[in-house]
Amino acid sequence: MLKNDKISFTLIGGEKEIGANCYYLNVNGTGIILEAGLHPEKKGIESLPDFEILKNFDTDYALISHSHIDHIGALPYLIQKYPHIKIYTTPQTRDIAEVMLHNSLFLSQKEILDTDPLPYYPREQIDLLIETFNIIKVKESIELEGYHHKSIKPIEISVFDAGHILGSAGFLLKTANHKIFFTGDTCASKQTIMAGADYPNENIDILILECTTATNETTITRKEEIKRFIKAINKIVDNGGSILIPVFALGKLQEMLALLNTLMKKGSIPELDVYTGGLGTEISSIYDLHRYTSKRTNNKIILKNIPQSQLNQENLLSDKYFKVPSIVLASSGMVFENTVSYLLAQRWLKYKNFAIFFVGYLDPKSPGYRILNSNKNDVIKLTASTEEIKIMCDVDYFRFSTHSNREELINLVKILKPKTLILVHGEPEGMKWIQTKVQEKITDIKIIIPELGKEHQITN
Numbered sequence: 001m002l003k004n005d006k007i008s009f010t011l012i013g014g015e016k017e018i019g020a021n022c023y024y025l026n027v028n029g030t031g032i033i034l035e036a037g038l039h040p041e042k043k044g045i046e047s048l049p050d051f052e053i054l055k056n057f058d059t060d061y062a063l064i065s066h067s068h069i070d071h072i073g074a075l076p077y078l079i080q081k082y083p084h085i086k087i088y089t090t091p092q093t094r095d096i097a098e099v100m101l102h103n104s105l106f107l108s109q110k111e112i113l114d115t116d117p118l119p120y121y122p123r124e125q126i127d128l129l130i131e132t133f134n135i136i137k138v139k140e141s142i143e144l145e146g147y148h149h150k151s152i153k154p155i156e157i158s159v160f161d162a163g164h165i166l167g168s169a170g171f172l173l174k175t176a177n178h179k180i181f182f183t184g185d186t187c188a189s190k191q192t193i194m195a196g197a198d199y200p201n202e203n204i205d206i207l208i209l210e211c212t213t214a215t216n217e218t219t220i221t222r223k224e225e226i227k228r229f230i231k232a233i234n235k236i237v238d239n240g241g242s243i244l245i246p247v248f249a250l251g252k253l254q255e256m257l258a259l260l261n262t263l264m265k266k267g268s269i270p271e272l273d274v275y276t277g278g279l280g281t282e283i284s285s286i287y288d289l290h291r292y293t294s295k296r297t298n299n300k301i302i303l304k305n306i307p308q309s310q311l312n313q314e315n316l317l318s319d320k321y322f323k324v325p326s327i328v329l330a331s332s333g334m335v336f337e338n339t340v341s342y343l344l345a346q347r348w349l350k351y352k353n354f355a356i357f358f359v360g361y362l363d364p365k366s367p368g369y370r371i372l373n374s375n376k377n378d379v380i381k382l383t384a385s386t387e388e389i390k391i392m393c394d395v396d397y398f399r400f401s402t403h404s405n406r407e408e409l410i411n412l413v414k415i416l417k418p419k420t421l422i423l424v425h426g427e428p429e430g431m432k433w434i435q436t437k438v439q440e441k442i443t444d445i446k447i448i449i450p451e452l453g454k455e456h457q458i459t460n
């Protein structure tokens with residue numbers, strides 16, 4: 001292998017945490033930004049990646065792996081600061097981004113902050129921003145040439161289905177001498193709708209690996225988890241209770257809706273009213289629209305044909321689900337303050353025959369994490385300023401992850417055989433675990449847990 005490529009990696013946001021993802025790759029002078037996310041838990045300017053760091057570098061392109069806000073939410077601000085950057089993503093991510101960015105900016109600008117709120121960003125500008133997206137489909141390749149270094153051979157970019165949510169992508173970047181693979185958020189095994197990720201069928205030199213689930217031990221299979229889920233639902237329904245499932249409106253809601261429908265059709269759980277609404281319903285229609293343009297377990301799943309009752313903001317705290325056994329799929333997944341799941345949870349927690357089932361990632365600082373990590377009869381406060389609540393209902397967690405588990409992450413490293421492994425998008429203990437496990441199995445590998453703003457030279 002020739003050594004004359006000059007590649008460096010710099011972390012712009014999301015240092016040893018899950019949120020505000022943003023990374024900068026310099027490949028022979030061409031600047032490629034991977035992701036531009038907001039931190040879901042932080043507020044105002046604090047929630048953005050540190051875009052100032054990019055002033056030290058040439059910037060040409062931004063590749064966006066998918067539309068979760070911790071990957072795309074800061075894109076309007078990145079482009080405001082560096083308007084010349086060309087954005088590339090999949091067609092599905094573009095369609096979802098339109099909904100997600102409008103919603104995220106609406107929410108963040110509603111917050112009244114004492115210090116450093118996000119600058120005002122007009123709605124029309126989001127539409128213009130989406131217009132500028134360049135589309136690259138899964139299994140396609142394009143060549144990108146730097147504005148500043150046109151004489152150097154272009155970089156070939158290929159897109160792989162990441163199996164995480166609709167439109168999610170992994171990116172393979174090839175120079176004459178090096179192959180870099182960025183996983184994005186990745187899910188190797190299939191879910192109810194998504195069919196599992198595809199990966200390059202060749203050895204990689206540099207692997208940029210997400211580590212969301214690396215902190216959690218993998219002890220149970222999806223099949224076993226579904227069995228436990230069925231049993232838990234039946235127990236609550238037999239006692240006349242209802243179940244609140246806090247979900248992300250993008251990805252988790254669609255997967256849970258399809259799973260519940262499958263279980264009802266099989267007779268594993270009774271035919272209950274399932275409540276959905278708001279942003280999640282808008283995104284479900286984009287899932288339906290793209291059911292033939294994306295890799296799915298079954299193209300026949302049409303979410304809008306699954307019977308659903310409408311979550312109604314006006315009678316949220318008095319609706320039928322408080323009287324008739326039902327399942328409510330409400331965002332946010334982490335039960336953030338003033339969201340539908342937050343308002344419902346405050347009341348739900350007081351009913352002893354009810355249950356709250358968590359099914360996704362919980363930030364340790366989120367109200368959802370606090371609920372899950374408390375015991376029955378504990379008195380908790382969901383946020384510092386709210387009333388104390390005694391936990392009377394059942395609380396459980398089911399691993400229906402949209403991410404590869406940590407064994408699958410290790411397996412991917414073994415298959416792709418990178419010489420350099422860069423760990424991103426994870427908690428410090430999780431990344432340490434991956435580092436130790438990989439080093440046990442592969443001796444000749446350089447592992448980087450990047451520090452914010454530090455330019456890590458990968459090749460010289």
Ligand SMILES: [Zn+2]
Nearest residue numbers: 066068164185
């Ligand atoms: Zn994601």
